[in-house]
Amino acid sequence: MPKKVTVYSTPTCPYCTRAKQFLTDNRIAFDNVDVSVDTGRAEEMIQKSGQMGVPVLDIDGEIIVGFDRERIQRALGLT
Amino acid sequence: MLDLIIIGAGPAGITAAIYAARKKMNFVIISRDVGGQTAWSGGVENYTGYQFIPGIELVAKFEEHMKTFAVPLHEGESVQELMRQRDMFVVRTDKTEYQARTVIVASGKQSRELGVPGEKEFRNKGLTYCATCDGPLFANKDVAVIGGGNSALDAALQLMRIARRVYLINIAAELTGDSAIAEKLKNASNVAIYNNARITSVNGAQMVAGITVQKAALVDFLPVQGVFVEIGLIPSAEFIRDVRKNEYGEIMVNCKSETDVPGLFAAGDVTDVPAKQIIVAAGEGAKAALSAFHYVAIHSF
Structure with a gap:
């Protein structure tokens, strides 16, 4: 059963681009939430992560702030 | 023992890596991120060959070019200290330690902090x-x-x-x-x-x-x-003390990208080179790699 992955991002943030690229390179499907247009989902991201920086990744409920490659790998069981 | 360690993977570091790879040097490139300030800049309109390209896409082009060689890129690693020991350099990062005959510092600049109470606590919290x-x-x-x-x-x-x-x-x-x-x-x-x-x-x-x-x-x-x-930038050179810097903390280099320490080179925005431009940083990176290659070649280690 693949893990459910959501990426909260803005189109202009380089670490968001890198995080999404990393997932794509590893053939991980994800939902991308553009928080610059969806204020409701932006609020959801702030609630989940307790902060306002992007990107935020939700991997089956594990919240990862920023493009933290090692934590993402561990959460996805890629290592 | 490595021939070369490149610190930083912005335009200067990536270009240095391409030159070092083409010269078949034994090297690594260590960086917190890829692209540096270029990744954060909206549109670039003065990089030869591109009338307009978003910064992040130019970085993707740089990276794609670098990855045509088997370049060992250590991303997400942060250099804590750079020391010269006799005829080699020791680079200590948050993960491990490296030794090399030469080093190119291409670590760029970072945001200047306010230095007021609450700044650290509320980072990313507004x-x-x-x-x-x-x-x-x-x-x-x-x-x-x-x-x-x-x-x-x-x-x-x-x-x-x-x-x-x-x-x-x-x-x-x-x-x-x-x-x-x-x-x-x-x-x-x-x-x-x-x-x-x-x-x-x-x-x-x-x-x-x-x-x-x-x-x-x-x-x-x-x-x-x-x-x-948004109060400006400071050179990311706090990990190296024993090198000549100017009043802004930029590493001083000559026209061959040499610092005052033999075997230590620097390129891009971390240096006192006057034009802080992507294309200048890239060119400086090329020069630094050629100088490092020459340095290794003429010394019989």
Whole structure:
């Protein structure tokens, strides 16, 4: 059963681009939430992560702030 | 023992890596991120061959070019210390230690911090150094931009279209950035400019709830949910002490990208080279790699 992955991002943030690229390179499907247009989902991201920086990744409920490659790998069981 | 360690993977570091790879040097490239400041810049209109390209796409091109060689890129690793020991260098990072005959410092610049109470606690909790990235999260909120130069004015211009109210906190008597943008901000109904004003603290509980600002003897509390720090950049060279730097903390290099330490080279925005441009940094990176190659070749290690 693949893990459910959501990426909260803005189109202009380089670490968001890198995080999404990393997932794509590893053939991980994800939902991308553009928080610059969806204020409701932006609020959801702030609630989940307790902060306002992007990107935020939700991997089956594990919240990862920023493009933290090692934590993402561990959460996805890629290592 | 490596021939070369490149610190930084912006235009200078990546170009140095391409040259080092083509010279078949035994090297690694260590960097916190890929692209450096170029990744954060919106549009680039002066890189030869591209009339317009978003910064992040130019970085992708650089990386794609670098990856045509088997370049060992150690991303997400941060250099803590660089020391010279007899005829080699030791580079200690947050993960491990490396030894090499030569080093190219191409670590660029980073955002200058405010140094006021609350800055560290509220980082990413309303306080940010990247208006381009995080600006959209402050729709219909009240925000403060700290600074008066071009990057501060750009941030304020962007935010005035998103946020409800924008306070521009400028330490000087007048805004120093582009006058056309300054005019736009002065005429905007939702922008308030505080000249001769200094931020003294960032306040809040979980998230930013306001800042205190001092103007002469007056102290004001501004209720804002966002603080955008745009007070310029400092060279990322704190990990190396024993090298000649100028008054701005930039590493001094000659026309061969040599520092005053034999075997230690530097390139790009971390150096005192005057034009802080992507294309200049790339060219300097090429030069530094050729100098490092030459240095290894003429020494019989």
